[in-house]
Amino acid sequence: MEDTVALSLDEVRALAHRVLAQLGLSERQIGPVAETIVAGERDECGAHGIYRLLSCAHTIKAGKVVLDAEAVVHDMAPALVRVDGGGGYAQLAFDLGRPILAEKARNCGIAALGLNNCVHFAALWPEVEALAEEGFVALAFTPSHAWVAPAGGTRPLFGTNPIAFAWPRPNTSPFVFDFATSAVARGEIELHRRADKPIPLGWGLDPEGNPTTDAAAALAGSMLTFGGHKGSALSAMVELIAGPLIGDMTSVESIAADEGANASPLGGELIIAIDPKSFLGAAAAEHLTRAEQIFEGITGQGARLPSLRRYEARARSLANGVRVSKKLYDDIRAYLD
Template sequence: MSDETPSRRAAAAFAQTAETGTPVAFADLVALLERIFLRHGTSERVAAILAENCASCERDGSTSHGVFRIPGYVGSLKSGWVDGRAEPTVEEAGPAFLRVDAANGFTQPAFLAARDRFLEMVRDNGVAVMAIRNSHHFSALWPDVEPFAREGLVALSFVNSFACVVPSGGKAAVYGTNPMAFATPVAGGDPMVFDQAASSMANGDVRIAAREGHAIPAGSGVDRDGKPTTDPKAVLDGGALLPFGGHKGGSIAFMIEVLAAALTGGKYSREVDWSAHPGAETPCTGQLFIVIDPERGGTGAFADRVAGLIGDVKEAGQDRMPGERRYARRARTLRDGIPLTPARLAELRALAGDA
């Protein structure tokens, strides 16, 4: 989601502010976020996983899924909407099909509880599916798939969220922003990973634009009457986003509802009802992974072939591949620290209960 133009703009604006702040070491940010999660009722395991995940987004410049999201996590925990101590259950529904019930907890701890067995399934069979349900995903998708590509695998993942996107030609929101992520190994380099919403822009970026008073691009959203608008507040206040790319993006949003919710036993975006939990922000839906061992294709040089394609794409004039900016920022912030504004840092410390 961090690679789309409107996102890019919002994230760049946000990053620019942040870039002027105090540099915080990655490990220190993880520790600070961990204290916040623990203080708001998660188990130690869940705190460690979410803190690392959220700090990784901040580290890589995925700011709309970085510490900006911490108040949302806290709101969901405080409201009792999500169970920060949930114990996921993992069930083998077939030699290549793993079913995971996140038990109303966050997705990432459920995913990681099943990941080792899932990798065995992929290695044993050539492909496997992991279907997670009753799960709260509130982060970017790339952190879930990038590690598969680092192990030489091709990964696809789909997650639905809460109804905020209208179908093609429709007036009322049915789909979530419904991101999909794809990761592939690349010989001699970092994996190529894209993570893109099926909506015209990411919901986090709409919220950033609303907070910072920027207009969103024309063609991104509609107001509560289904009329086109560039006001992010009108989108958030009863309006909705449009799918990217017209009816084709709408079909992809539909497919993601089917894969992430119907297929997993999770809730559709439209079924998310947190009205009894004021402050809740983390949608409880489902997530699907499809992971393939590309060496089974028999080419013997899969990652080299992908590197060759990327060479062609760049020679044809594309300036950079999805994910490259993340890797560049990751290298920089791991060296120099992650810049956070004093206000942001104070807010996080207050949430952690620091004096």
């Protein structure tokens, strides 16, 4: 069994703060970025936990993050707001835009937040879950770097292009899903490479366009979408609505701007919040309760309900802390030496 290190969540948070500060990131950015990393580790999402400190370090050292970025809010319309992240991490821009998005959604029933010129390294579920905890139905989309071939193709065109959705539930945690439109998140392939483990067929192609189980070959070649042409169409949708629609880059443009640095993607994110109370008025509680029949129908037959695994992991981590790979821990600690 791989050697592991036991950490409390406070120790994970402190480690993230120390490493990010050592790398020169501004205090305003450190807090939101660190909380996203803590959330990933807490919910046993290994590819989005402290492992992401390595990608942060690489991206910062490559000069692809504005360390003292000042995000700027642009109030566009009664139901639209944009935040220019100034080349900093998306977490700071979201923190600034979220209360404005919430206010606009309550006033108009539905509102959209565009994040521009932001560095992205994390999952989207923290954003939509936070909005659902305020009572909103929420969706989020973002392109990335061109790592993924379209269905039937062999050359990278799309990003991993995740889609996230959250639904508020009475007296329990929100229903949340967040998945890449690629067959798997790129971080999962990287974790296989680090562990010298083969990847399943269907995750990627080698540089010659052949199916491969070699993680390094897939990273050098192209990833694949999930579900063939269906995942490919959804990935194209994400490119459009979180790229040109909000005046930001496509995945091809993002990787060109990267200039071979292999840093985290720079680009946009679209977040939509819908207020059930605006649609339903006094009947909102009744209809949200009626929606519970869907969740009961899923779990009642033993089927998997997305988000439950994370919440179960969260309870364990809050009670017992987490265990992380000693090699990963040592690699991260090296930035403090």
